[in-house]
Amino acid sequence: MDLETVMERAGPREFGPGDELPEKYRKAATRMIQFHANSEVMGGYLDKTFTRKAPSLDRKLANTAKVQDEIGHAQLLYRAAETLDVKTRAEMLDELATGEGKFLNCFHYPVDSWYEAPMIDFFVDGGAMRRQATLKSTSWTPYAHAMDKVCFEEGFHVKHGESILRELMNGSKATQERMQETFDVWWPRILQFFGPTNDESVHDDFAQAVGLKTATNDELRTSFLNMYIPKAEKYGLEIPEYPRIYERDDGTMAVREDDLDWKEFWTISRNEYEGSTEQIGSRRRRQDAVEWVRESLETWESSAGPTPQTAD
């Protein structure tokens, strides 16, 4: 299939492993899904910190279940990416370890307090779920199938995250103040979650033309603001004055891009931020520590695994 045909046919769940697709499509899809899978891994690693910080057994259990889910999502996504025949799972995991693999900006900031749990589990996950719901209609079918299962599970994460926020904002005045301070730090990062405005985004045009992406960064950011600002305010959080948020003529919300630190954002996107090194390094050390497990699995697979002879 040539690129022109791909663009003509582009639609929800239009292409699958049975189609011969141009390299440009397969590479763009791999880039996108690999980024998504990496983010699930790095989000999971970040989230596991909260199990230790969680104030009750219920919260610890829920958090453990969430981390389990996120790592499971990564597995689904690496499989969906592998079906494009551009990179193997091992290659993608290695790239994540060497610092070549890219992932979401919010997961480059190490966390160390329970107050940060709702930042990740409610706001970041809520934003991610907005985007993931639109990806159920992506043109790469294995990706869409992965989104079906991911979205099925995410509802628990977002509700649990909101429940933590609610609990903390019903706490003492000191607790509420700490929550507000944490929110002030995280809010600009969360606003950058959806990336720069459309005209500055490098990959959007092609991804949309071939149906990989079905909503623009701008649309996602706008709907996120319309849903999540009222939530923050409902629990008594004040939206910081900067970055300024304004209402457009059509009633939707937008951010003044100049108020955000794009230098930091682009440093992060190159994995060159201080936190990037810390997060990537801590995951790499854990990957190295279980190298013997992968090795023994591989030895087993190549020596004692089932032979495909009966199938042929």
Next chain:
Amino acid sequence: MIWEVFRQEEPGDSHEHVGNVHAPDREMATLFARIQHARRMQTNSLWVTPRDEIGEVTAEEAAFGGRTDKSYRWAMTYNDIDASFAEEVADSESEQREAARKRREALREEENEA
């Protein structure tokens, strides 16, 4: 040789198991599968695979999802939180509610039989 047959209705759907055919090789298996499982039913694609190649684990051997209380990992547990503000969160919750209901029913049946 027995071949299990999986049918995909529309492009983009998952392949679902619809039955099996008896055939000497893969080519004949696809032919029989077409005749038996795709003659009337709307079909976009068929998969056939030798039954021997399928690994199975049943509810008798495994306690799927465990038997201890794991309510903390369901969206419905956090019932002081209203999911309706975001369509995707509400959808996820109703999918989970349906899955939990089916699971409860199965467990109840299991208890009744015991």
